[in-house]
Amino acid sequence: xxxxxxxxxNYLAADxxxxxxxxxxxxxxxxLVECADCRRLHQETKIMNKxxxxxxxxxxxxxxxxxxMLAGFHNxxxxxxxxxxxxxxxxxxxxxxQITAVAAMxxxxxxxxxxxxxxxxxxxxxxxxxxxEQFAAQxxxxxxxxxxxxxxxxxxGDRRDNETDQLAPGKTFARSQVTAxxxxxxxxxxxxxxxxxxxERTRVTGSNVSTAEKVEPNPVEAQxxxxxxxxxxxxxxxxxxIVSFDAAVQKITAFANEERGYVATTNSEKQANGKLRGTVxxxxxxxxxDRFVQKIRDxxxxxxxxxxTEDITKAYFDTDSRLKNARVMEQRLIDxxxxxxxxxxxxxxxxxxxxxxxxxxxxMQGELKYWDSQVQFATVTIQLTEKDxxxxxxxxxxxxxxxxxxAPEVEKVYDEIKALASPKVQITNAxxxxxxxxxxxxxxxxxxxxxxxxxxxxxxxxxxRIENFxxxxxxxxxxxxxxxxxxxxKRDKVELNITISREEQEQAFQxxxxxxxxxxxxxxxKELRSLTEKQNGRVRSSSFSRDPDGREFANVSLxxxxxxxxxxxxxxxxxxxVENVSVQRQDRTGVQVDEAxxxxxxxxxxxxxxxxxxxxxxxxxxxxxxxxxxxxxxxxSLRMIGVAIAFLAPWAIALAxxxxxxxxxxRARTGRGD
Amino acid sequence: MxxxxxxxxxxxxxxxxxxxxxxxRRHSRALFAIAYGILQSREEAxxxxxDALVKAWKSRWRVRDPEKFPAWLCMIARxxxxxxxxxxxxxPISYEITEPVESEATDTTALNRQLxxxxxxxxxxxxxxxxxxxxxxxxxxxxxxxxxxxxGALRGILGRALASMRKxxxxxxxxxx
Numbered sequence: 148x149x150x151x152x153x154x155x156x157n158y159l160a161a162d163x164x165x166x167x168x169x170x171x172x173x174x175x176x177x178x179l180v181e182c183a184d185c186r187r188l189h190q191e192t193k194i195m196n197k198x199x200x201x202x203x204x205x206x207x208x209x210x211x212x213x214x215x216m217l218a219g220f221h222n223x224x225x226x227x228x229x230x231x232x233x234x235x236x237x238x239x240x241x242x243x244x245q246i247t248a249v250a251a252m253x254x255x256x257x258x259x260x261x262x263x264x265x266x267x268x269x270x271x272x273x274x275x276x277x278x279x280e281q282f283a284a285q286x287x288x289x290x291x292x293x294x295x296x297x298x299x300x301x302x303x304g305d306r307r308d309n310e311t312d313q314l315a316p317g318k319t320f321a322r323s324q325v326t327a328x329x330x331x332x333x334x335x336x337x338x339x340x341x342x343x344x345x346x347e348r349t350r351v352t353g354s355n356v357s358t359a360e361k362v363e364p365n366p367v368e369a370q371x372x373x374x375x376x377x378x379x380x381x382x383x384x385x386x387x388x389i390v391s392f393d394a395a396v397q398k399i400t401a402f403a404n405e406e407r408g409y410v411a412t413t414n415s416e417k418q419a420n421g422k423l424r425g426t427v428x429x430x431x432x433x434x435x436x437d438r439f440v441q442k443i444r445d446x447x448x449x450x451x452x453x454x455x456t457e458d459i460t461k462a463y464f465d466t467d468s469r470l471k472n473a474r475v476m477e478q479r480l481i482d483x484x485x486x487x488x489x490x491x492x493x494x495x496x497x498x499x500x501x502x503x504x505x506x507x508x509x510x511m512q513g514e515l516k517y518w519d520s521q522v523q524f525a526t527v528t529i530q531l532t533e534k535d536x537x538x539x540x541x542x543x544x545x546x547x548x549x550x551x552x553x554a555p556e557v558e559k560v561y562d563e564i565k566a567l568a569s570p571k572v573q574i575t576n577a578x579x580x581x582x583x584x585x586x587x588x589x590x591x592x593x594x595x596x597x598x599x600x601x602x603x604x605x606x607x608x609x610x611x612r613i614e615n616f617x618x619x620x621x622x623x624x625x626x627x628x629x630x631x632x633x634x635x636x637k638r639d640k641v642e643l644n645i646t647i648s649r650e651e652q653e654q655a656f657q658x659x660x661x662x663x664x665x666x667x668x669x670x671x672x673k674e675l676r677s678l679t680e681k682q683n684g685r686v687r688s689s690s691f692s693r694d695p696d697g698r699e700f701a702n703v704s705l706x707x708x709x710x711x712x713x714x715x716x717x718x719x720x721x722x723x724x725v726e727n728v729s730v731q732r733q734d735r736t737g738v739q740v741d742e743a744x745x746x747x748x749x750x751x752x753x754x755x756x757x758x759x760x761x762x763x764x765x766x767x768x769x770x771x772x773x774x775x776x777x778x779x780x781x782x783x784s785l786r787m788i789g790v791a792i793a794f795l796a797p798w799a800i801a802l803a804x805x806x807x808x809x810x811x812x813x814r815a816r817t818g819r820g821d
Numbered sequence: 822m823x824x825x826x827x828x829x830x831x832x833x834x835x836x837x838x839x840x841x842x843x844x845x846r847r848h849s850r851a852l853f854a855i856a857y858g859i860l861q862s863r864e865e866a867x868x869x870x871x872d873a874l875v876k877a878w879k880s881r882w883r884v885r886d887p888e889k890f891p892a893w894l895c896m897i898a899r900x901x902x903x904x905x906x907x908x909x910x911x912x913p914i915s916y917e918i919t920e921p922v923e924s925e926a927t928d929t930t931a932l933n934r935q936l937x938x939x940x941x942x943x944x945x946x947x948x949x950x951x952x953x954x955x956x957x958x959x960x961x962x963x964x965x966x967x968x969x970x971x972x973g974a975l976r977g978i979l980g981r982a983l984a985s986m987r988k989x990x991x992x993x994x995x996x997x998x
Contacts, residue, residue, distance in 0.1 A: 157980030164954060166961045166976070188987070194994050195987050202936045203955040206863060208853050216849040217842055219871045224878055226838060 151178040155185045159192045378463040378518060381433045381525035383440050383454045388532050389447030392423035395531050399427055402442045406435040408524065415531075419625070422533040430524035443529060450532075463518055470511040477504050542636040546597075547619040548604060551646045553653045554611030560647050561589040563610055571596040572603055573640075589647040597638035607645060612744050614653070656709055656745035658731045659716075662752045665723030671753050672701045678718045682711040687748075704750040710743040723753070830887035841881075845874060848891055851967060852898040854956040858949035859902040860909075861941060869905050873898040895967045899949065932993050939989040947982040950975060 151158055151174050158175045161167045167175065179186050389395040392415055400410050408431030415425030431439045440454065480501040484494070554560040561579055568574045576592040595603050608616070622636070665671045668691070676686055684707030693699045707715050719725060832840035849870055856866035856873070877897050884893050940948055946968065953964050961975045970978070987994070 154980070156984035157976045160980040160983045161961075161976050163983075164961070164979070191987050191991065191994055192983055195983065195990055198932060198936060198990075198994070199951075199986075200955060202933050203952065206857065207956050208850060208863070208867070212853065212867070213846045213849050215867070216845050216871060216874060220842075220845060220874050220878070223871075223875050224838075 151175055152182060152185060155188060159189055162189075163192060163196045376460070377458060378460045378522050379433070380457040380459060380518075380521045381436055381455070382457075383436060383525065383527045384452070384530070385440060385443060385449070385527065386451035386530040386532070387443070387447045388450055388534055390534055392425055392531055392533055395446050396425075396427055398446055399429060399443055399529060402439060403429045403431060406439045406442075407432045408435070408439065411526075422535065424532050425530075427529045427531060429527040429529065431527060433522070433525040436525040436527070439527060443527075447531075447534075451530075459518055459522075463515065466511050466514055466518075470508060470515065473504050473508045473511065477501065477508065480504065541625045543623045543625060543639050544636055545621040545623060545639045546600070546641040547621070548641060548643045549615070549617040549619075549646075550604070550607060550613065550643065551615040551648070552607075552611035553614055553650045554647055555650050557587040557589050557647050557649050560610045561591070564591050564593075564607060564645060564647075567593075567603065567606070571599040587649055589645075591645045591647075593643050593645075594640045595643060596640060600641035600643075604641075604643060607643070611647065612650070612653075614648075650746070653746060654733065655706065655748035656732065656742070657712070657747040658733075658750075659728065659747065660750045660752075661719075661728040662726040662754060663719070663723045664726060664756065665753055666755055668699050668701050668753050668755055671722045672703060674722060675703055675705075675719070675751065675753070678715065679705045679707065682707050682715040682718070684708070684711065684715065699755045701753040702750065703753065704748065706746045706748050708743065709745045709747050712747045715749070719751070827887050830884075830890040833890070834881050834884055834887060836881070841878060844890070844894070848894055849874070851891075851953060851957055851959065852894060854952040855895055855898050855949045855967075856902040857956070858952035859899065859906055859945055861937065861948075865905055865909070866902065869902040870898055873901040876901065892967055892969050896969065903945070932990075935990055935993050936986075939986040942989065943982050943985060947978055950978050951982050954979065 155178075158167065158171065162172065162175055179189055387395070396410075396413060403410050408429055411428040411430050413425065413427050415423050417423055429439070436454075440452070444452070480497055483497050484501070552560065558579070561577070565574060565577055573594045574591060575594055576590070578591070579587070579589045581587045663671065672689065672691075679686055684705050686703060686705045689701065689703040691699070691701045829840045829843055833844055852870045852873060853866055856869040857863065860866045860869065873894070877894055884890055940951070943951070950964060950968060953959055953967065959967075961979075962972075964970075965972060965975045968975075
C-alpha cells in the first residue's frame with residue numbers, strides 16, 4: 148500500500164497513540180506484514196515511544212501542581228471584597244436585570260419623546276375619564292327606580308321635613324346610587340359598580356349641581372320635580388346692532404308682552420354723530436326666557452349673547468328654615484309674655500329678645516321675597532347699538548409746514564417775520580440763538596388761519612433763500628374712527644415752523660479747487676478779487692506764504708452763486724496757467740435746492756515757480772542714486788527671504804514633529820514586539 | 822464544548838474567580854505541558870504557567886468567544902514560555918557545558934540525556950505537541966484545538982517529530998533492543 152508506506156511515520160505515531168481508525172489500523176497492519184522496512188521502523192518507534200514515555204513520566208507535574216497554581220493565582224490576584232463595581236457588573240450579567248434595564252431605558256425614551264413633542268399626560272387621563280363615565284352611565288340606570296322612590300318621597304312628604312335632602316340634590320343622587328348599587332342583580336359586576344359609585348359620589352359632591360343632572364339619565368318627572376324645587380335665578384345679556392333704536396325698543400316691548408313679561412328700564416344716549424346707543428332691561432317669566440331671547444335675536448345683528456343661571460336653592464332654603472326657627476322662637480317668647488311674670492326685668496329681657504327675633508324675621512322675609520321676585524322673573528339686559536356707530540361726524544385737516552431759510556442777516560429777517568403777527572397769524576414761539584463763535588440762528592413757530600396760510604407762507608419764503616420746505620397734512624376723524632363718504636372736512640390752523648440761518652453757514656452746493664501758475668502773485672490775486680466781485684461773489688479768506696526755495700503761494704477761497712460760476716471760471720483763465728482743477732458736488736437727497744442761487748465755493752492757489760536749480764544731476768548725484776537703488780534692492784530681497792522663511796517654517800516644523808512622533812511609535816512597537 | 826463549560830468560561834470572562842479557579846484546575850496541566858515542551862525545565866515551565874494564568878486573568882475581557890478560551894489560554898502560555906526561553910538564551914550558561922561532567926553514569930541516564938537532546942532539536946511546536954500528548958495523553962483533536970492547528974495536522978506533526986527523534990536516537994535505541 149503506497150499511501151501507508153509513504154506516510155508510515157504518521158501512521159506509526161498515530162498507532163502508538165491509539166488515534167487510528169479501525170480501517171486505518173487494518174491497513175497499517177496489512178502493510179507491516181508486507182513491508183520489512185516499515186516493520187523495522189515500527190519496532191524502533193515502539194521502543195522509542197516507550198523510552199520517551201518513561202523519560203517524560205518523570206518530568207510530569209506532581210499531584211499538587213493544580214493546587215500550587217491556584218494558590219499562586221490567588222496570592223497574586225487578591226480578592227477585592229465588597230466592590231460595588233463588581234456587584235453592578237454581576238447584576239448586569241443577569242438576564243432579568245438586562246431586560247429591566249432595557250425596558251426602563253425604552254420607557255425613559257418614550258417619556259422624553261413625549262416631553263419633546265409636547266403630548267401631555269392629559270390626553271390619556273381624559274380618555275380614562277370618558278370611559279369611566281360611559282361605564283358609569285350603565286349601572287346608574289339600574290338603581291334609578293329606588294332613587295326615584297327617594298325623590299318621590301321627598302316630594303310627597305312635607306317639604307320642611309325633607310329639607311336636608313332638598314338642600315343638596317346632588318348629594319341625594321349620589322347617595323341613592325351608592326345605596327342602590329349593591330342591590331343590582333349582576334353580582335359579577337358588583338365590585339366594579341361599587342367602585343364606580345364611589346367615583347361618582349366624589350365627582351358629584353366635588354362639582355356643581357348641573358353635572359349631577361347630566362349623570363342622572365332618566366325620568367322626566369324626577370328632573371321636573373328637582374327643577375321645580377330649585378330656586379334658580381335666570382338672566383340673559385344680549386348685544387345687538389340695529390338700524391333704528393326706537394323701532395327696536397317698540398318691538399322689544401311687544402315681545403315682552405307676548406311672553407308675559409314687561410320692560411323694566413330703558414335708557415339711551417346720543418352720540419356726536421347722531422347715532423343712538425342704549426340699554427333695555429326686560430323681565431320675563433323664566434319658562435319663556437329662551438323663546439324671548441330667540442325672538443329678539445331677529446331684531447338686528449347679534450354681537451354677543453350670554454345666558455346665565457344662578458342656583459340659590461341652598462341659600463334660599465337655609466334662610467327659609469332659619470325663618471321657621473325664628474317664628475317658633477317668636478311664638479315661645481309671646482307665650483312667655485302671656486304667662487305674666489312678676490319680675491319686670493324678666494319681662495324686659497323677653498321683650499328685648501322678641502324685638503330682636505322679629506327684626507330677624509323681617510329681614511329674612513325680605514330676603515326671601517327678593518329672591519322670589521328674582522326667581523319669578525328672568526332678567527334680560529339688551530344692549531342696543533345703531534349701525535355705523537363708529538362713523539365719524541367730520542374730518543379735520545391739519546397742516547404742518549417746515550421752512551428752512553438762509554439769509555445774510557438773520558436778525559433782520561427774524562424781526563420781519565415777527566412783525567407779521569396779526570389776529571390771523573399767531574406767533575407761538577420765537578427764539579434767536581447766538582453762540583460764542585458768532586453764529587446766529589433763529590426759530591419761529593406760528594399758527595396761521597387757514598384762509599391766510601398760503602399768502603403768509605409765500606411772503607416768508609421771499610425773505611431769504613429757501614433751503615428746505617416741507618408740508619405735512621393730517622386728516623383727523625372726529626367722533627369715530629371709520630370711513631365716511633359724507634362727513635364734512637374742515638381745515639384747521641396751519642402750523643408753520645421757520646428756521647433761519649446765516650448764509651455763511653450754508654454748505655456749498657459745489658466745491659472747486661484749482662491752481663494757477665503765474666509770475667506775479669500780488670497782481671494776479673488782486674485781479675482775482677475784482678473778478679469775483681464782478682460776478683457777485685465774495686472772497687471769504689486769503690493767505691500768502693513763501694517757502695525756502697523761493698516759491699510763493701497765495702491761497703484764496705471765494706464763494707459765488709451757481710448761476711455766475713461758469714462766467715467766473717472763464718474769466719480766471721486770463722490770470723495764468725490753470726492746473727489741477729477738481730470739482731466736487733454734494734447731492735443732498737430729498738431736499739429741494741434752488742440751484743441758481745445756491746453757493747459754489749472755489750479755493751484757488753496762485754503760485755510762482757521757484758528759481759533755484761535742482762541738484763539732482765551730475766556724477767555724485769548719479770552715484771548716490773545708484774547706491775541708493777542697490778541698497779533698496781538688497782533690502783527688498785532680504786524681505787522676500789524673510790517672507791519665504793515665514794511661509795516654509797511652520798511646514799518644516801510640522802513635518803519634523805510628525806517624523807519624530809512616527810519614529811517614537813515605531814520604536815515603541817518594535818520594543819514591545821521583542 | 823457543552824453548555825456548562827461554556828457558562829464557566831463566560832463567567833470567568835466576566836470576572837468570576839471561582840470559574841477561573843475551575844479553569845485553572847482543568848487546564849493548568851496542559852499549559853504546563855506546552856510550556857515544558859518549549860522550555861524543557863519544570864521550574865521554569867511552572868513559573869511560566871503561573872505568569873500566563875495571571876496575565877490571562879488580567880486580560881480576560883479580550884476574549885469574545887468563550888469557545889476559544891482554552892486555545893487563548895494556551896497561546897498566552899506559549900508566548901510566556903517563549904519569552905522566558907528567549908531571555909534564557911542570552912544567559913551564557915549552557916546545557917552542554919555542564920552535561921559531560923555528570924555523564925556516563927548509567928545507560929538509562931545516557932538515553933535520557935540523548936532523548937532530551939533529541940527533543941530539544943525539534944521545532945518548538947513539535948515539542949509542545951509531543952509533551953502535551955505524553956504528559957496528558959490528550960486525543961489529537963483536543964491538542965489541535967489547544968494549539969490552534971487545523972484538523973488532522975497533528976498526525977503529521979507527531980509523525981515527523983517521532984521520526985526525526987528516531988533517526989537521532991537510532992544508535993542508542995539499537996543498544997536497548
